[in-house]
Amino acid sequence: MTLALAPYATEWLDLLARWLHVIAAIVWIGTSFYFVALDNHLRPPRERRSADDGVGGEAWEIHGGGFYRVEKYRVTPRAIPDPLYWFKWEAYTTWLSGFALFVVLYYAHAGTYLVDRSVADLSSGEAVAISVGLLAGAWVVYDALCRVLGRQELLLAAALAGCIAAAAFGVSRLFSERAVPIQLGAMLGTIMVANVLFVIIPAHRQLIRAKEGGREPDPAAGARGKQRSVHNNYLTLPVLIAMLAPHFPVISGRTDGWAVLLALMAIGAWIRLFFNLRHAGRNIWAIPVTAAAGIAILAVGIRPHGAGNGAAGGPPVSFARAQGIVDERCVPCHSEHPTNPSFSAPPAGIKFDTPEEISAQAALIDQQAVESRAMPLGNATGMADEERRILGRWIAQGAKTSK
Numbered sequence: 028m029t030l031a032l033a034p035y036a037t038e039w040l041d042l043l044a045r046w047l048h049v050i051a052a053i054v055w056i057g058t059s060f061y062f063v064a065l066d067n068h069l070r071p072p073r074e075r076r077s078a079d080d081g082v083g084g085e086a087w088e089i090h091g092g093g094f095y096r097v098e099k100y101r102v103t104p105r106a107i108p109d110p111l112y113w114f115k116w117e118a119y120t121t122w123l124s125g126f127a128l129f130v131v132l133y134y135a136h137a138g139t140y141l142v143d144r145s146v147a148d149l150s151s152g153e154a155v156a157i158s159v160g161l162l163a164g165a166w167v168v169y170d171a172l173c174r175v176l177g178r179q180e181l182l183l184a185a186a187l188a189g190c191i192a193a194a195a196f197g198v199s200r201l202f203s204e205r206a207v208p209i210q211l212g213a214m215l216g217t218i219m220v221a222n223v224l225f226v227i228i229p230a231h232r233q234l235i236r237a238k239e240g241g242r243e244p245d246p247a248a249g250a251r252g253k254q255r256s257v258h259n260n261y262l263t264l265p266v267l268i269a270m271l272a273p274h275f276p277v278i279s280g281r282t283d284g285w286a287v288l289l290a291l292m293a294i295g296a297w298i299r300l301f302f303n304l305r306h307a308g309r310n311i312w313a314i315p316v317t318a319a320a321g322i323a324i325l326a327v328g329i330r331p332h333g334a335g336n337g338a339a340g341g342p343p344v345s346f347a348r349a350q351g352i353v354d355e356r357c358v359p360c361h362s363e364h365p366t367n368p369s370f371s372a373p374p375a376g377i378k379f380d381t382p383e384e385i386s387a388q389a390a391l392i393d394q395q396a397v398e399s400r401a402m403p404l405g406n407a408t409g410m411a412d413e414e415r416r417i418l419g420r421w422i423a424q425g426a427k428t429s430k
Contacts, residue, residue, distance in 0.1 A: 034371030037131060044128040051120035056263055058114050060302075063260045066253075067306035069099055081105065102246050103238045111235075115228050122220035129213060133206060134158070136369045143203035143405045157201060158210060165194065165214035166221040173255070191215070191265075192289055199285040203405035205273045208288050212269025215262050222255035260303070264295030277329065280399025290325055294318050331398040344421035346382065346428045352418055353379050356403055356410040357396070367407070382428040389426035392418060 069084030083101035087094065133140045137151035141158065149157070168190060176183040191211075198210045230252035237244040268291045272278040278287050301314035359367045361379045379385045385392075395402040396410065397419040403410055 034369060037135065037369070038371065040131045041128065044124050044131055048121060048124035048128055051117055051124055054117040055121045056267075058117060059256070059260050059263055062114075063257065063303060064306040065097060066099070067303060067308075072098070102249060103234050103244050107235055107238055113228070113231070115223055118220050118223040122216060125213065125216060129158075129209070133209065139367065139369045139404050139407050141202055141206045141405065143206075145406055146199075146203065147201050149201070154202065158213075161194075161198070161210065162214055162217045166218050169218045170221070170225070173258075178254075188293075191292070195285040195289050199282075204281065204284050205279045205401065205404060207285050208269045208272035208279055211285075211288065212266050212272075215266045215269065219259045219262055219266070222259055226255045227252040261296050261299050264299050265292035268292055268295050276395055276399035276401035280395065280401025281329070282400070287325065287329060290321070294321050297321075331394070341420045343424060344417055346386075346421070349418055349421040349426075350382065350385060352410070352414045353385050353392070356408040356414065357392075359408055360403065386426050386428050389422045393422045397422065 065086060068086040068088075070086065072082055072085045081100045081102065081104055082098050085096060085098045087096055089095070134155045137154050141154045142149055142151055169187065172183060172186050172190070176186060194214060195207070195211050199207050202210055230248040233248040234244045269288060272284075272288055272291075278284045278291070281287060297314060298318050301311060301318075304311055304314075357379050359365060360370055361373045361377050363373065363378055363380055365371070365373060377388060377391070379388065397415050400406075400415070
């Protein structure tokens with residue numbers, strides 16, 4: 028099953044869905060960061076209040092040329108105010124636009140972006156069905172863990188980390204290397220929006236219904252919503268690195284890219300902890316220092332060694348041999364007139380139609396096809412390992428166009 032979309036239509040749908048997705052995500056992430064920071068900034072009210080006013084804390088803020096005084100009630104105020112502003116559509120819009128983008132790029136062109144038959148022998152329809160099933164399954168597993176482990180936060184965090192690691196490894200055995208981070212990020216994003224839809228907003232409604240019905244609101248509803256909101260806050264940076272990863276072969280062009288991604292996601296959550304503690308008045312500078320050290324160690328540990336690592340001494344490779352591989356494996360996409368139906372123009376404007384273009388882009392070929400294996404996308408044209416080695420030797424020997 029492959030949805031047939033004209034390349035020009037795909038480009039516009041990609042642009043519009045991505046634009047909306049980024050806008051909505053900025054708003055959602057902003058509110059998540061703001062409200063968790065606000066909770067951590069709350070202090071006991073400075074003015075004397077009656078014992079039953081319900082205010083649990085307040086924060087004074089300055090922004091946009093004025094002062095703000097924000098109060099948070101322990102459970103609910105005496106009366107539900109009107110209007111009452113909700114924060115939900117930024118979450119829903121982020122997920123809906125992201126899923127639309129997933130459909131336009133990865134589902135409609137599953138054979139190019141989602142499937143890599145050297146990884147798993149799946150048809151496009153099977154890959155799409157598995158992908159959608161994993162989105163739903165991620166929420167089911169996460170929600171079950173939250174209900175079973177309840178308030179045992181450290182145990183719950185360890186269980187969730189284990190599940191995310193298992194999911195990353197499993198996805199890497201199903202889909203193309205480029206699709207792995209997007210699939211994992213979409214699974215986590217689905218958990219986040221489901222938290223809003225199925226837990227946080229219903230908890231708010233439960234508090235309001237109790238108050239309007241003259242009943243004493245159950246604080247447990249608010250506690251459940253708060254727990255899931257904090258989870259979303261910690262998942263934000265891991266999801267962002269997952270969504271950025273397909274654009275960087277250092278992650279998406281490696282067979283062990285899933286492990287590299289997990290390391291960066293863990294560092295992202297670690298950095299988020301620093302800011303949450305900082306907002307509560309605790310500056311633990313060891314966190315950003317260790318995060319920076321972790322990134323440096325990771326970058327050095329996975330650095331490419333270049334095609335010249337022993338390749339130059341191998342049998343000489345003629346330009347004609349290298350060009351034959353490029354024509355067969357790369358030119359279907361990277362041409363003035365691509366034959367791959369997914370593209371109406373060469374991706375990123377990179378073309379290999381002439382010897383001069385091929386030679387000029389030798390370093391890029393080395394990075395994308397030889398070292399990282401990020402190209403061809405999903406290995407759709409079936410570039411063999413031996414062909415990658417031949418290109419590597421040609422590049423190491425000078426990438427000359429002459430015989």
